[in-house]
Amino acid sequence: MFFGQKIHPLNFDGPDRLTIGTDAVELSGANVRLWVRCTEIADGCLRLRFENERVTDGRQHSDAVLPEHRPGRSVVPQMERDTAVFAATAGRVELDATRLRLELAGFSLATVTGGIGGCGEALLLNFDLSAVDGCYGFGERTKHLNKLGDSAEYLTVDVVAVFRHTYARDDYDPTYVAIPLAILKSGERFLGLFFDNPGRAVMDAGKSRPGEFWYQSLGGNTDLYLLAGPTLAEVVRRHAALTGRAPLPPLWALGYHQCRWSYRNATELRELAAQFAAADLPVSALWYDIDYMDGFRLFTWNRAEFPDPAALNRELKAAGIHTVTIVDPGIKREPGYAVYDSGQAREAFCRTASGREYVGKVWPGDTVFPDFTLKTTRDWWAGWLAEFLRDSALDGVWLDMNDPATGYSRTEEMRFDHGAVPHDRYHNQYAHFMALASRRACEQADPNGRPFLLTRSACAGTQRHSAVWTGDNASNWRHLRMSLPCSLNLGLSGVAFNGPDVGGFMDDVRAELLVRWHQAGCLFPFYRNHSAHFTRRQEPWQFGPAPLAAIRGAIRTRYRLLPYLYQCFFAHWLAGDPIIRPLLYHYPGPEFSDLDDQYLVGDALLVAPILHGEGQGLESIRHGVTAQERPVVLPPGWWFDLNRGEWLEGGRSLPYAAALDELPLFARDGAALPYYPGPLKNSLMDLSAIELHLFCREQPARFDYFLDDWETRRHESGAYGVARITAEIEGGRLRVVIAESGDYPTDTVRFSPVVYGHPELRELELTINGRAAIQPLRAGQRDWLCRTLDVQA
Template sequence: MITNTELEYKGNLYPNQIVDYKRDSDKLYFTTENGVILEVTVLQDSVLRFRYATEYVFEPDFSYAISETASKGYNRLEVTENKTEYLLETSVLQLLIDKKTLRTQISDLEGNIINEDELGFHWEENYEYGGNTVKMSKITQTAESFYGMGDKATHSNLKGKRVNNWCTDQYAYGKDQEPLYKAIPFYTGLHKGKSYGIFFDNTFRTYFDFAHERRNITSFWADGGEMNYYFFYGPQMSEVVRSYTNLTGTPEMPPQWALGYHQSKWSYFPESRVKEIADNFRKLKIPCDAIYLDIDYMDGFRCFTWDKTRFPDPKRMIGELNEDGFKTVVMIDPGIKVDKDYWVYQEAMEKDYFCKRGDGPYMQGKVWPGACKFPDYTNPEVRAWWAELYKEFMAEIGVHAVWNDMNEPAVMEVPTKTAPLDTRHNYDGHPCTHRKAHNIYGMQMVRATYEGVKKYVFPKRPFVITRAAFAGTQRYSSTWTGDNVATWEHLWIANVQAQRMCLSGYSFVGSDIGGFAEQPNGELFARWIQLGVFHPFCRVHSSGDHGDQEPWSFDNEVTDIVRKFIELRYQLLPYLYTMFYRYTEYGTPMLQSLFYYDQEDTQTHFRTDEFIFGKQILVCPVQEPNAKGRRMYVPRGKWYNYWTEETIEGGKERWVTADIDKIPLFIKEGAIIPKYPVQQYVGELEIKELILDVYFKIGAENSMVYEDAQDGYDYKKGQFSLRKFKLVGKENELIIQQFKDGSYTTSYKSFKFKLHGLPFTIATIEVDNEEVPLKQIKLNGNNSIEIDKNFTELHITGK
């Protein structure tokens, strides 16, 4: 353990020797002579919380990030003391606290150091604003890698990088540009095959230095507030991410149409243009579930109004679109136009719901409508009022979903691009300035939107989208990665950002497919669609300053490729829906970077392009023009090429052919992939048969498919269907067992098994220990079998 000989160094203050120790159930308190208190809370055997107070005083213990449903409880907690340190031990971890310096060291029970303070906690008085700048420095382990941190547009491995968190409107941002739209101060560290995570729960502007300034030191600090962080231990990264996601929460299941393909632009108007777009999708048979209306549907950019010249009867239009399978999603921004004749403005003024400056006047800024005031969404009364504003839109006009943009909050024509730092906020009864509330402003706006949409689309499920977010926002909303650019570099950025967001607990994510700013050519658009259909949120969105960006906006070849991949997404909807179930239920990321998927393989630690979609599909986008294929790393194990059914052995880099009409796509051996027939929109067809693509393996593999009514809340009362499959393959034999849960009855009565890579010709088939004549089960050649969905065991033998 490092010792500290100086109390003050370069203006920083440090804890000195411990003079008091107390325990209160799961909380341990260590007090130093110079007034620092360290509170250690044991949430689980592998999850610890560290809070530091100076001058003997903690701030009120309040967090927007932590989920009310976060699980707590540990099996063992013992504290012992010796001459130089305190030793805390759970059934998983050891924590040493040095008596002289308050520095900490965390090890596993075998004594392997997982995480260790360098200078540890230190602070500097902030004479400009008051309070402290709080700091923490850790020793960077040999060959340690770092991942996570939300929407950072940089290499997936953060080693050697410095980043910061301050939700910012960054139009046409570039690679490595900082900061961006989201503030998710959570990272995972990986060294010597063991993974841990740190979540710095502080909403002030925060900074993270991953061995950038000093190559052996990792540090993080904040402009104010408390040094308050959570430590999660794996040793598997999957366990770290699940623990963090459990702490900050997961969303409910979305309506299944929210997982379809969505079309957006700034802006589709008037009504005739919206109808033309919808008609083209159906005429060209390109599946689509939602059309978006950007700010130009409003009357003078006033939220919760309609431009009656462009949209004379929105209720009728939305109803007609709905009859043709299109959901309507509308944009709502936080800036409320200063207009004494505008009812939303009037109400907010009468109720004193707008944010104010430090010396009394209302905070005012320019956005699309001109001069605007901004509701204080950190006030519970304001959130309740905002939720009610959605009543007419959702319950009466029939809008299906809402998209919150500009909610960093973005303010035009000021250098900071946002509200003044002296703006005051209620912060749920803990009054503060914008320095503290800025990073959660968008989160609390979309929280209020979510509550309103949920109330007024009931008994359907809500679907909400946000641009700005803090840790925990995933409980309320999907998101996208902001105003990107139609370049090949941004295709790379979108791929990295989506993976990083999933690793940061926020899986319902996508990018503006094709790029928001500037114009893609047909090849870039096709390649971006090929990536975008494998992102949880799948939407094309573009700015209005260039040509069109619909699937048919390029040549016929591109249109056919785009249709092919959107159809593939619709075929994979039951697989995608099952991915979402795993995410909501277990905190499993919907996209998994290769270092997450196989952290023991050090070859994965610096890979950015390849990812696992769900559990068993390997995707690697082509990210440069004129490519006929690419080199990619295939993780360990055996994989089937989706297009050729050739099997390859992973654990090495290889060349994969992928002309413009294909993306490198591989299926893990042993996987059972559920598929629906192609639909033009979710719910268009009654599913008569579930297709199960079976990829033979010698050995065992588990798969599952989750289904419910695709909307509504009956699934929470047991009205779901969860089918778990265990595949066991032998040289001349294939056994598939099914385990069923839930009381939902699916519309189909049979499975169609499509068998891939079967190394033998089928001789006999037994269903639940009874041999079945091959004619009876509609054996089609040697690769497909139809049987009743309620089987328990399918046993195929070869000859």
């Protein structure tokens, strides 16, 4: 089957008879027999299991859903006339011989007549979209945020290898990540459909036949999880609770990262660190790409170029720069190479149907691949990787080529469980189990620390183990623009910690594009500049003083806001909200349904980056400086412009012109932003003193600031506190109350309010843990982007 092809609905056989059993409903016809079971999983979550008689291996091989949510409570079907009904607390499911109807939290959805079918092992569910006006999620996808009228194929691929001539376009499909989640919108109500089947699948949201949503699994049985709203946030939180929320990362992982394929020796790494210092740029991590290895052999170093990697990495860490290394799954097939020999002895590698070692051909040449579906292999891998991390003094792991990419060798011959399980059952999960094994290695290497892992390929649930970057993008304006909806939909699909390669990986970047990409991504969850070895260098200083100054403003603003970003991650760990969000997440009006060139960071900051270059769109000249223009949609209420230091009234779209060193960035009235005021020296930050930037023109502020040690996993045992912050306007006085609670020492952080308020505000009443003081508000200034703004402090 070629990409983009589907099974025509007329090739599916549909049932015409219904039989009710004690715990299942049987749908049958001349050439099809399906059993449908309903289970209540959790509050607002139902599972419909579709079991196809033609499926030879009916086991659920997926690891997407957390183990504690897999059993659930069986819902017994009841007959009402000619309809079988599953009635549960979360909602109601009705089945007759040819149709399925769903009702959850006021959202009604039904298949078209004859919209259930089988074609061999394949399953068809064909829903009526006539009342649906938006479709979101879909995991990592190209094109726009709203997927209505689009389709997606779920098969993880090495995009540049598969789309060798079209990777630089913005419409390729499939991608590196397979998360078949569709979040449907009808008016201001939402419903989530998560199709848990690890095999190849297709979702078509009206592209092939407008008004119809096709789900086709091409093999195996499917569990359909129904996730109730009515709000988009409730659907997203239920999916995150079902498949797992991202663990808290170490603070340094939220800083700026610099990578290139490849920095080739220790001298180059030291020079790179010195160049960041000379450019007055903080950087939290430098990365090793594939050329650090000895002949691309895993868990080795090229000692001629890196004679003492542990000493180098400790030296960098002393300067606040952490190091991350690439680790591919492919192991050189070379007798005498210790990793290969030990894996062969442990029977750790994938096999063919006849039992031979499956062999691909990637960077090391002839290559074998660990079978990460086996616990014995995961333990073996974790042992090798943990030792390598400890011995090399490395801080993070970058998992690449795990789609799996196998070179010219067909992946279909790769089988699992010693050759007993066919490839398609685990293809989309190969990276997931590699991430699981690698996270265990990180925990072995540093039992008290928080691992940082990044993976190219992923499926639902991988966010429990690793962050995700969106793969080998291209240095063009289309890919910059695409990075916003791609990362936003990934966040809605459960992968909160994600981001693109800033500047683009493939092809040559230009100065203006590099600046705008740094600005657009400076508040993304993951922020890494990365480029390929045959492309122009794109470190921030490569294009001269003006671009460097603009990039510096974006990077430094990120570091000032690292306490806020960290709080967004903490809130995700507790509840499941994404870090960056489409405006639709908080403002469900129709004007936000398709808006995907702006985003929110948490609920307080709005980013509307410039996504076109000189000569590509509207421009204006202000004080002799060319500025790019774009419309900015501000939701209702007041918003503070952090470029120009002025309040703007929302509930409208307004034209905005931004010079090269300007990023349209706005804070909501009622926002409280933790801001780091100290010196910027890479990841070395004293967070015992935090400024609370309070934006209170008309609205009170509310914010929960979580307190922990930023680097261990003690919070997982409840060892964290919360400082509940409230700010109320009373005439000319701003009353700020900070009250700490929880299992963490009080007064470990000194909070200093900084006010962006109504001009009539004159004094501040500050109460911290019961201690009150009144002081006048005095004029001051703070750095934002490339500007210094007037504030009250």
